[in-house]
Amino acid sequence: MIETPKFKGTHLFARLMWAKENLEPFQSDIRVVYEDGLDDPSKILVPDPNWMACALQGGILPPVESYWELKKDEEQPDFKKHTRGYLLHDTEPVGPMTEEEAIEYLIKKDVPSHIWKTWNDGNKPKMVICRTHQLPSTREWRNAWKINEDIELVA
């Protein structure tokens, strides 16, 4: 396995360029299905293969908390441009993750926080993690989708 250079202080974009040059994309078949709105179909989150390669390799991606800080900045009414991009570039990168840990990171980064923070509050889960073969592939199904109330939860 190729060794990751010491990337702390290197712009995240440059790290991703290194990864694109040196790492094989990893096609995960894990999907995250979640509901965000009573009238909307369930949404399906698909991890990017090049990003997954970075997550599994380690030493490339910033802690997910860095993204949260930038998101907070962007939600301010007087936001114009990011001024704390260094949080992505100068924070110690996270180490290698398992596929499951990478999906957990991705959920915390890309799924709205009001979903993953309260995914199992209420009468039924709002979010499930599954494999691609468990997903109906036709749109006739998907636009009518809701997460099955009898679904067996995986710890």
Add this chain to the structure above:
Amino acid sequence: MSTLAINTLTGQTSASSINVRGEGSANTNLQQGLAKAWISMNGTGTIAVRDSFNITSISDEGTGLTNVTIASDMSDGNYSLSGASGTYIANSDNVRLGFSTETTPPTSTLFRTITREANDDTNRDVTYSFAQVFGDLA
């Protein structure tokens, strides 16, 4: 003829800006001309990423709707997006790709693509959709 072998180009006056002589006396700028993210997606069946750069995930948000999330954030949501789409679905080769600006406006880390049948303007999942991002990184 000579070959320039180099790993990093850095501006002398400003490290993050390199001018390239354009037409006539115009100076163009190297950094402003580079795509900061790109993606090739299959939006049919269970959606998938064919290849990409600087993307963390995509999300199927409904027929013809896909959220794309950026890994190395842009400086704001005012970047420029371009894209195209195509499909193998019979009688549906006339599709077009656009970007959501009202319901899901671009942010520094997310944009939404919309693919539609050009003939009747209904949303359509397509076999190929492509998007590129130009602008400033955070």
